[in-house]
Structure formats: C-alpha cells, structure tokens
Amino acid sequence: MELKEFYTTKELAELLGVSRIAVFNRIKKGGIKARKMGRNFVIFKKDVEDIDVFLSNLFKIAKNWAILRQEFPEQFYCQNSGVFQARVTKMGGVMMENENAKVLFSLLTSIAGEIGNNSYDHNLGQWPDTPGIFFGYDLHKKQIVLADRGLGILKTLKRVKPELENHEQALKVAFTEIISGRKPEARGNGLKYVRNVIAKNPINLTFQTGNAKLTLNSGSANLNIKTIKENIPGCIALITY
C-alpha cells in the first residue's frame, strides 16, 4: 500500500466513484474537509476515513483492488487474520446496536468471518502478490464487502479435486460439497454454512471468483451461477441484508 498521507481531489473522486465536481461541491459545503496545497485542494486521509463509508461504493473499491490492484483506504485493509478477527468482532458489536442489523448481527458476523477466514486459510504462504483482504461494511447501505487477491477457489479446490475444469464448477462445489482445499485437514463446511444461513434468513450474497459469479438470494438455497466477462484473480463477496 502507498503511504501518501493525502488524496488529490481527482484521486478521491476516482476512489469514491463520483465526479471531481461532486468532490468539489462536498468540499464547498463542508462535507469533506480539504486543505489548500498550492493552487489545489488536497484531502488528508485521516480526514476522510469516516466519510468514505457513507459516500463510497465499497464493492466498487474492493473490485478495483481485486482486479486492478488500485489503492484503497487503509481502514479497509486487513493484512492478517488477527486484524480481520478484531475488525469483524468490532463490526458485530456495532451491529448489535444498529436497528437494521441487531437481529441478524450474529449471523452476519459469522458468515463474514467464514468468508474472510477462507481467504487467509487457503492462501497462507501462497499469496500471489498482496497478502490479506479488503473488509468493509456500510450500516446505512446494509452491506458487507470482502475481497482478496489470492489464488481463487478453482486453484484451491483443484488440489483435492483435479477434475474441476472451470470457475463455475469450482464455485458450485465450494458451496455444495463438504470438501476441504486444505485436505488432509478436516473443515470445508464454511461456504455450505453461508448457504444454509442465507436460505433461512433475509440475507443475500454475491460471490465472484475467476470469471464465475454466484448469487444466493434470501430464503432460497438455489445457487445461481453464471460466467461473467470480468476476471477476479481471487475472490470478492458482497453480503446484503
């Protein structure tokens, strides 16, 4: 991650998925705290950490990182599983107090935990470039986003199921069969658990790996898997509720 302490207005606009004019307008209205540097405004990262969550499209930021390795605010980066555990626990605490999430907080925390832990468990010592995951949540938009730049599900499961031919097949196996990419270790029930929870609760999931996209809708165990144009090297997940 680049350690520059500020964004230019152009960088912030790109990061938030809004126009540069929209950023200027928010600066004028005081919604974004900016400082003059020469003839231009700059926005210090410490000043936008909270604003990011409300303005941004978390999924877009995560996807831009997962595919293009674009920089994202450090608050969403969990370099190791210890950091992730701490943040997912914090999310649970915040959700307990939130009107929209307090009923489901334990399930949302546990399925986010399972998806995030999978990233670390399956890529330990094998991260192709950047270790760790993107993890962000937005209580207003009622969404949780996780992403990694790991090996992806196909490569992981091919170790124990070499007959898998494509990402669609791998995704289906991951969500339906009790199979562990870490064999001979047991486990392998995390994504089945996620499916079970969604089938019985008002929670939805979009999960992409390689060129395959899975959609699981609240109240149904049906897997909707299709091939898409974009290619995610690792995995990206969007949980909504």
Next chain:
Amino acid sequence: MQPFLKDAKESEIIEVDFDGVLTFSPSWGDEFLTPLLNMYGQKMILKNTSNLSVQATLEILEQTTGKTFAQK
C-alpha cells in the same frame, strides 16, 4: 479443552454453556466441538444455544458429522 477433560469420570456429564456468546461459526466450532462430540457423544450437553449463529453452526456440524448434539 481436551486435556482438561481427560480426567472426567465415565459417569460425568460434560456441559458446554453458550451463555454470553455473541457469535459462533463452523470453522472454530469444528475444531472445538466436533472432537468433543466424537469423544463424549450424548454425554456432552450444550446449554443456552438460542443465539442464531450458534444454532446455525450446530446444524452444519451435525450435517457434517452425521451425529446430533444433546441440548438442554
């Protein structure tokens, strides 16, 4: 956990109390509970399992192991 339980007598019941648990998940549950279920079977009683994530985790562990947890 298992070393602490090795001295448990044959007649003793092992109680696992989930009171105060905020969230539970199968990756940890599988490491923690499955070995105990295999070892103690119906002699292990789970208490206060009403938390939604506890219920969902127990369900998937039962599917995976083909065994059922005794619950109070």
